[in-house]
Amino acid sequence: SVRAVDVKEHERFKGVYWIEFEDGSTRLATRNLTPGKRVYGEQLINLGGVEYRVWNPYRSKLGAAIMNKLEAMPISEGSKVLYLGAASGTTVSHVSDIVGLNGLIYGVEFSPRVFREFMQNIIDQGRLNVIPILADARYPEQYISLVKGVDVAYIDVAQPFQAKILADNADVYLVKGGYIILVIKAMSIDVTKEPSETFKREIDTIKERGFDIINMVHLEPYDVAHALVVGKRD
Ligand code: SAM
Structure with missing residues (x-):
């Protein structure tokens, strides 16, 4: 799988993040309140000692x-x-x-x-x-x-x-x-x-x-x- 390289907080919403991958793509994410735990098969990503969960827009309105x-x-x-x-x-x-x-x-x-x-x-x-x-x-x-x-x-x-x-x-x-x-x-x-x-x-x-x-x-x-x-x- 493609490696995550950076994370930025959303331009307007605190607690919402953009994860950047080495192929240039970005995905929406939140900071995992319960590290190590997945909810619906989403990708977990560690960056700078923090765990994020990719937020799948096809699964969440x-x-x-x-x-x-x-x-x-x-x-x-x-x-x-x-x-x-x-x-x-x-x-x-x-x-x-x-x-x-x-x-x-x-x-x-x-x-x-x-x-x-x-x-x-x-x-x-x-x-x-x-x-x-x-x-x-x-x-x-x-x-x-x-x-x-x-x-x-x-x-x-x-x-x-x-x-x-x-x-x-x-x-x-x-x-x-x-x-x-x-x-x-x-x-x-x-x-x-x-x-x-x-x-x-x-x-x-x-x-x-x-x-x-x-x-x-x-x-x-x-x-x-x-x-x-x-x-x-x-
Ligand atoms: N919001 C969820 C998400 O994004 O993960 C998906 C919600 S799903 C489209 C709708 C849910 O509403 C169903 O689980 C259904 O059982 C529940 N529901 C429908 N009518 C309801 C009611 N009157 N009171 C409480 N729950 C209800």
């Missing part, structure tokens, strides 16, 4: 959004994040690397089978800043005893009415001035075409619920069916 020049990424060192639709924890693991031990991620997943895998991954890796929660994101009050105020609410549940579910959670858990991150299906990549009805409805919901949209990126070519939207509520 947040990674894809950063590759596609996302400008606002509200998750950083120390952030408290409510993550709805954790699945087995692929993206959660990189968010866990970024927020570090002063941060915290509440990872909500409602499929018992998927949750078991998520929980096992968190335990195997020893990620102390992730709290896995088996619950349905449509009912935020289900986890009120576990979750404290969060700086960022993130949703990727691959279900209709995500914007409503996210806003309902934000009403309960998001701090004043907090951010939302939303993965939305089917924005048309072709600018001459109208965006899909679903897309328009989701954007309208976000605005009606008091958020300003501050950034939006397509995820092509990493993911052809989605866009990632960042919003802020004052």
Whole structure:
């Protein structure tokens, strides 16, 4: 395999890195909070005594959004994040690397089978800043005893009415001035075409619920069916 030769922090996002390889290629990465542990078969790279995990944008929509020049990424060192639709924890693991031990991620997943895998991954890796929660994101009050105020609410549940579910959670858990991150299906990549009805409805919901949209990126070519939207509520 090609040797990694250098690492640079991302131009805008602390805790996100570019690894440079001897063939001139670069890959996105985070600093591994749990050195020696892999999460989804990603490459581990040691440079200057620090271990990094390559962040595969084909496996993580947040990674894809950063590759596609996302400008606002509200998750950083120390952030408290409510993550709805954790699945087995692929993206959660990189968010866990970024927020570090002063941060915290509440990872909500409602499929018992998927949750078991998520929980096992968190335990195997020893990620102390992730709290896995088996619950349905449509009912935020289900986890009120576990979750404290969060700086960022993130949703990727691959279900209709995500914007409503996210806003309902934000009403309960998001701090004043907090951010939302939303993965939305089917924005048309072709600018001459109208965006899909679903897309328009989701954007309208976000605005009606008091958020300003501050950034939006397509995820092509990493993911052809989605866009990632960042919003802020004052
Ligand atoms: N965000 C993950 C990542 O990047 O690694 C992938 C998430 S996957 C597209 C969507 C997940 O949301 C599935 O694991 C599904 O079981 C979960 N999900 C769907 N509806 C949900 C709900 N109402 N509450 C909680 N989780 C839900």
